Amino acid sequence: MEAAVLIRQDxxxxxxxxxxxxxxxxxxxxxxxxxxxxxxxxxxLVALRVLEGCLRVCHPLLDGRRQITDFLFPxxxxxxxxxxxxxxxxxxxxxxxxxxxPSDGLDGDDGMHADHYRxxxxxxxxxxxxxxxxxxxxxxxxxxLEMSDRIGGGEDTFRLAMSRYDIADYLCLSPETVxxxxxxxxxxxxxxxxxxxxVRILHRAPLEFIGR
Amino acid sequence: MEAAVLIRQDxxxxxxxxxxxxxxxxxxxxxxxxxxxxxxxxxxLVALRVLEGCLRVCHPLLDGRRQITDFLFPxxxxxxxxxxxxxxxxxxxxxxxxxxxPSDGLDGDDGMHADHYRxxxxxxxxxxxxxxxxxxxxxxxxxxLEMSDRIGGGEDTFRLAMSRYDIADYLCLSPETVxxxxxxxxxxxxxxxxxxxxVRILHRAPLEFIGR
DNA sequence: CGTTATCTTGATAAGTCTCAATGCAAGTGG
DNA sequence: CCACTTGCATTGAGACTTATCAAGATAACG
Numbered sequence: 001m002e003a004a005v006l007i008r009q010d011x012x013x014x015x016x017x018x019x020x021x022x023x024x025x026x027x028x029x030x031x032x033x034x035x036x037x038x039x040x041x042x043x044x045l046v047a048l049r050v051l052e053g054c055l056r057v058c059h060p061l062l063d064g065r066r067q068i069t070d071f072l073f074p075x076x077x078x079x080x081x082x083x084x085x086x087x088x089x090x091x092x093x094x095x096x097x098x099x100x101x102p103s104d105g106l107d108g109d110d111g112m113h114a115d116h117y118r119x120x121x122x123x124x125x126x127x128x129x130x131x132x133x134x135x136x137x138x139x140x141x142x143x144x145l146e147m148s149d150r151i152g153g154g155e156d157t158f159r160l161a162m163s164r165y166d167i168a169d170y171l172c173l174s175p176e177t178v179x180x181x182x183x184x185x186x187x188x189x190x191x192x193x194x195x196x197x198x199v200r201i202l203h204r205a206p207l208e209f210i211g212r
Numbered sequence: 213m214e215a216a217v218l219i220r221q222d223x224x225x226x227x228x229x230x231x232x233x234x235x236x237x238x239x240x241x242x243x244x245x246x247x248x249x250x251x252x253x254x255x256x257l258v259a260l261r262v263l264e265g266c267l268r269v270c271h272p273l274l275d276g277r278r279q280i281t282d283f284l285f286p287x288x289x290x291x292x293x294x295x296x297x298x299x300x301x302x303x304x305x306x307x308x309x310x311x312x313x314p315s316d317g318l319d320g321d322d323g324m325h326a327d328h329y330r331x332x333x334x335x336x337x338x339x340x341x342x343x344x345x346x347x348x349x350x351x352x353x354x355x356x357l358e359m360s361d362r363i364g365g366g367e368d369t370f371r372l373a374m375s376r377y378d379i380a381d382y383l384c385l386s387p388e389t390v391x392x393x394x395x396x397x398x399x400x401x402x403x404x405x406x407x408x409x410x411v412r413i414l415h416r417a418p419l420e421f422i423g424r
Numbered sequence: 425c426g427t428t429a430t431c432t433t434g435a436t437a438a439g440t441c442t443c444a445a446t447g448c449a450a451g452t453g454g
Numbered sequence: 455c456c457a458c459t460t461g462c463a464t465t466g467a468g469a470c471t472t473a474t475c476a477a478g479a480t481a482a483c484g
Contacts, residue, residue, distance in 0.1 A: 118294070121329070133384060
């Protein structure tokens with residue numbers, strides 16, 4: 001039992017300095033049905049799987065900035081309850097197709113099981129280590145290696161769906177710092193950037209050394 | 213079915229510049245029985261509850277530093293599997309008494325349920341926001357408020373069990389920065405430090421404003 | 425009472441953010 | 455079709471925060 005949904009990019013123009021999204025998930029209003037803190041009822045949409053495209057999980061901060069806690073690519077699953085519990089939203093980075101899974105009515109059900117939670121905890125733990133002790137160069141190296149795996153299936157050349165601003169909010173850096181470190185890596189010969197969205201990893205080993 | 217264990221401080225002197233623990237949990241070797249990645253077998257110790265004292269959850273980093281992901285106080289529970297999965301260890305900050313819970317043999321069982329995982333994810337999410345976007349002063353304010361709740365039950369005066377080094381590794385700062393910000397808060401009249409371990413919050417409202 | 429670890433403070437260096445300006449590409453309306 | 459707008463990417467200059475290195479102060483302990 002699942003519903004396939006097409007999510008299109010929304011061109012709602014939101015002032016840039018708020019650092020909020022310029023493209024809002026069109027289906028977001030539908031998902032809000034399950035945002036309340038009440039236990040989900042039978043039929044509430046409680047989980048999402050990406051079929052196509054790229055999404056981001058955003059959390060607004062008190063100072064008006066935002067944090068992106070994850071990007072979602074095809075085959076990735078996420079619990080909408082988990083996102084909603086932390087005041088988050090799911091937004092479309094590109095147009096995307098997703099499957100939405102309704103609750104089977106069990107209390108607290110979001111279609112996720114202990115293994116999935118353990119995996120999520122592991123991913124967050126890794127992000128904790130990264131945010132705590134990596135500098136900008138190391139964060140970017142780790143990010144590119146992660147994207148190489150998740151977008152390109154480990155290929156050296158892949159296309160980043162997200163903007164420098166998205167990357168900055170994911171790595172907790174300013175977009176300028178992200179940009180400067182892209183430039184540095186290119187001039188160090190680690191990367192090539194045929195265009196600003198396309199990344200080619202030229203020397204994976206040193207990149208792994210930096211990003212580990 | 214549970215085993216109560218007394219954990220004493222171990223005085224293994226480890227050179228300070230490694231930033232590793234100076235007090236190692238004596239029972240640690242016993243806990244390693246359940247560290248393997250195999251599913252726990254009936255009788256393996258898979259969860260811990262603190263009865264008395266203070267523990268820390270430590271994770272060594274590749275550069276030799278460590279990250280403390282949590283402090284544990286009486287009534288806190290933790291999954292040993294979760295700790296072990298991330299190469300972590302549990303160490304005694306003070307002498308402590310804990311209960312250890314054996315697995316009932318269910319696959320992947322650590323005595324924790326979905327609600328508990330959700331709570332853990334929430335706590336980590338909060339830490340993520342903190343590490344990403346708070347400066348040293350804000351981190352320390354948030355830390356003190358957290359400790360006031362967890363140690364002192366919300367009282368304004370409480371005693372920190374952990375050293376400045378522990379606090380630094382928890383907040384991902386240098387101990388010097390932690391120290392300086394203690395001093396600053398005292399000279400700003402927010403805090404009093406009768407001795408370096410005892411904290412008295414003099415003005416909670418501004419502290420909450422900073423730490424939020 | 426010396427030894428040791430911890431806490432504190434200072435000086436300096438390094439890294440990152442902020443503010444500002446420019447370039448570029450895509451879309452819009454006349 | 456072309457000026458115009460808009461958002462994103464890039465680069466520079468300066469300020470600010472934090473880490474690092476160093477040294478002194480304090481407290482705990484044998």
